[in-house]
Amino acid sequence: MLQHSILDTLPRELRKEALESIQVMRFPPGKILFRAGEHCQGLPLMLSGAIKVQMTGVSGNSIVLYRMGADDICTLSIGCLMTGYGYRAEAIVDEEAEAAMVPRGLFDRLMDQSAAFRLGIMESYGRRLDDLMLLVEEVAFRRMDERLEEWLQARRSPIHITHQELAVELGTAREVVSRLLKELERKGRVSLARGKIDVSG
Amino acid sequence: MLQHSILDTLPRELRKEALESIQVMRFPPGKILFRAGEHCQGLPLMLSGAIKVQMTGVSGNSIVLYRMGADDICTLSIGCLMTGYGYRAEAIVDEEAEAAMVPRGLFDRLMDQSAAFRLGIMESYGRRLDDLMLLVEEVAFRRMDERLEEWLQARRSPIHITHQELAVELGTAREVVSRLLKELERKGRVSLARGKIDVSG
């Protein structure tokens, strides 16, 4: 169950302690791992699956910030744990996910004793930073029709999603997505059905 | 010169090594520390001053992502060093800054041997993540007139800045800033001069 995870790289002693004190959990799609404002209940180290992190603005609009995959450690939880503040965003499972919940004490020991673990942390942070920088640029400067088309092209057709969910992916309003999709349909690029988008080509 | 920096917390031996191998540098306002695409020349650990990090989109528009201050370590440089990719953004000095340039080897040793240093790194990452998440929300959902007014209120009047520079701070177009400022002037909230904004109240 822990095969191919970053924990495999630990020296024998530490690995033993890790395997004893961590709790492996399995989450179904749609499961909410945490909500904005809640406090950290442990550091999830992802073993498999995909989890999206999204935030909701004061206006009530939401946007997907980034996704976590295997070997990512939840950087938001680290921050939450360090500062004692609540989460600023929420995490929702996309694809059935397994995660090792690492207790605080073990986290500190891993940071102290394993260079590989530290590297994993830094990589997770690096990816998050990169994701967010790219997102800022997208949201600030790119056209919505281009972003929508790219999003659609990046998945396998047919795509099962509502316009509202797609709006959250892109950080815009549902009406905007509906109109742009209708326009794409008129151009023959997609065909639309309730909760489903077929991309041509 | 290194008083009150994170390096003070190091154990004697490590501190000695640090003081020998780091190079303290001083940068004047306007100095460009690095540009997009360049490769990392060392990890800056800021001792004083303020540095802004901004990125330019494919469209040619720019936006300020966040600012670094004393005790921040440049997370962008860490990522750059780890992955070997070039910088995705550029860093420009706002207020005269001093920074200790930490060589790769020392960085690794500090990570390995100083919990305080690790904590500093994590805090820097945490702040960056937080800054960027807030920025995404701002850019995606908030009205430009509100953002502009908040930005103005957060400084001491008179503010010496051009509309173009202000546009980069907010991630919008110069014309938008000019129009919104003119509107504020009509309402008596500011008075405008070339390169200067006086905020009333």
Add this chain to the structure above:
DNA sequence: TCCGTTCAGTGATAAAGTCACATTGACCCA
């Protein structure tokens, strides 16, 4: 089959971004 609910479509209007060009102010320098 009716009913409630979620999902999608759309007109009207406002806010923001883009393009093109006019005007203004600061400064240099002959």
Add this chain to the structure above:
DNA sequence: TGGGTCAATGTGACTTTATCACTGAACGGA
């Protein structure tokens, strides 16, 4: 000291995106 130059600002026209207020269509029970 009067031009000349250039960066900074102003603005009209138009497009894109966001918001508000609905309407209608599809689905899933009861």
